[in-house]
Amino acid sequence: MNAVEATGVTVRFGRTVALDDVRISVAEGDTHALVGRNGAGKSTLVSVLTGMRAPDAGSVRFSGVAAPGVADRAAWREKVACVYQKSTAVPELSVAENLFLNRQGPLVRWKALRRRAADLLEQYGVAVHPDARVADLTVEQRQLVEIARALSTGARLIILDEPTAQLDGPAIERLFDRMRALRAAGVSFLFISHHLQEVYEVCRTVTVYRDARHVLTAPVAGLARAELIEAMTGEAGGLDVPDGADRTRSAQPVLELAGLSGDAFTDVSLTVAAGEVVGLAGSASSGKHELAETVYGLRSPSAGSVSVGGARVRGGDVPAALRAGIGCVPRDRHHQGLVADLSIAENASMTVLSSFVRRSALRAAGRAAIADYDIKAAGPDQPVSDLSGGNQQKVVVARALAADPAVLVLINPTAGVDVKSKEALLGVVDAQARAGRAAVVVSDELDDLRVCDRVLVLFHGRVVAEFDRSWRDGELIAAIEGMS
Known part of the structure; x- marks a missing residue:
């Protein structure tokens, strides 16, 4: 039955x-x-x-x-x-x-x-x-x-x-x-x-x-x-994730965290160079999400500093982080990444909206986002609420990159999207690194971390391990679970 x-x-x-x-x-x-x-x-x-x-x-x-x-x-x-x-x-x-x-x-x-x-x-x-x-x-x-x-x-x-x-x-x-x-x-x-x-x-x-x-x-x-x-x-083959093996990275530091402490994490120091992608892994209680949210100003640090290009960024201030050159894909696109009733053009341009005084310019920016990120949509005026999850996430990425940031912070960037959208989104991360941006990828999914040059593992708020891009699933999972 x-x-x-x-x-x-x-x-x-x-x-x-x-x-x-x-x-x-x-x-x-x-x-x-x-x-x-x-x-x-x-x-x-x-x-x-x-x-x-x-x-x-x-x-x-x-x-x-x-x-x-x-x-x-x-x-x-x-x-x-x-x-x-x-x-x-x-x-x-x-x-x-x-x-x-x-x-x-x-x-x-x-x-x-x-x-x-x-x-x-x-x-x-x-x-x-x-x-x-x-x-x-x-x-x-x-x-x-x-x-x-x-x-x-x-x-x-x-x-x-x-x-x-x-x-x-x-x-x-x-x-x-x-x-x-x-x-x-x-x-x-x-x-x-x-x-x-x-x-x-x-x-x-x-x-x-x-x-x-x-x-x-x-x-x-x-x-x-x-x-x-x-x-x-409808296509043969598995998930095609760029691993960055042929990427070159600069010795020039772009993002620097010095002794950073805050909600659920303590004394994290990290440097991310131009062209480098660094992953943050750990359980939901590890502090990795809170660390990333502190970097882009959603949370205030209790100690330490965040610097971009050598200039210190004021903590707990998202507009200050944007002005400093930090773009972010937040962990919850529904509550933090999109305004559902607004159009694709308005959402994709939100970080630079003051630059558009004419509707035609706004729509042109929306059309560019649709083309650049392969967003499946009827046009720039379509509400983002009409889009599938994968296409909504592409709009969030377009918004994060609209201001041409030096640093890109992505939290669970492929959550709730299909295989092909996952490939496309991780391909954007790879492309941004090749263009000289520094990127930080925070994710619960191992596939998301394969695009990284190295992965740091947090456990109970502290960095306990670091792996280069040749990491294996078993050793990374063991570190995440506190068994390494």
Whole structure:
């Protein structure tokens, strides 16, 4: 029996075909991956499987029974739930309130509500207090609360949309352990991820969409990684990441950190030369993100200094960092990198917007960004909210480079993007280094670090190891986990 089966599903937005006669079936108790490039149709399928959108053609059945009508939200909640990359929990409410949101009845009995919440959290092994404010939880805890909320409605199919994008290694393993335990209890998962290694680690079956069409469904165990990437891209071969082996770098220092301390890191000294790419690796609690955010002025240092070209940069001041020649791709494009309602041209030019007094000049800059970074878009006036994740990230990169910075800081630069977008973004880093810029790449993904000339590993806020570009996965992971 299939937990869900969708057949012949077609969805159109005007002349655009978002899904073209696709199919997918998730067996009961299975963990089924859905992968594809940005724009392949994955998000549109999720909207159909969760009852947010009726397909123009095709059908959806849960455990052999036709899906409810779109208006019957309670019936959909009993069938399926989605835990999105961006949490849908209400941050200012308590865990208990979120668990039973819109289900607490006209008269709330708070003591009974907290007791029911505590029982539910214990049942699914979620170690948080019912009275805790969701805003105070970690990303991992919020996800587990949302999974518990979904299961409490009776849903036996959980869709996980990029669930690991903001988790570190140990948190990802705990999530996978929880998924395995729930799968053994009969819960089914549809797992959407751009991290192909995770597909091999936690999924049994994989379906590939490409250009809004179904391409492949196969057991994960019998599918080589190169075959999977070929199915996603339509091109033979694996991920092509420039390793910088033939790059030349200057002896001239561009970025200098001297005894820098701040939130979650202590006494970091580092010099990055012109044409050099330095990686920062470590767990989510290592301090690597906080260090990078201090470099570009989002955080204030408690000691030490940041200098560009020998001139000290005022700490805790993003405009000062921009004026000093530091461009940044922040770790969360949705909240820190883009203004969703503005156009591609406005977002890509935001760091130099005062330079444009005419609309024609702004649109010309937008067209240049689209051409330079291969942004798939209708034109410079298109809102960035209409773009796929990979193309949104390219706009963020265009914005970071618009002011021609001497230093480029990139935090998780390929998070939530497909294979080809990943190649393109890392290619931009390589090209900027060849043009003489200094770059710092901070990432949780090993593939992102292959573009680096050397990689520094932080552990509990201190630099504990440094590797040249010939590093191996095992030794880098061991240093990240504190085992070297």
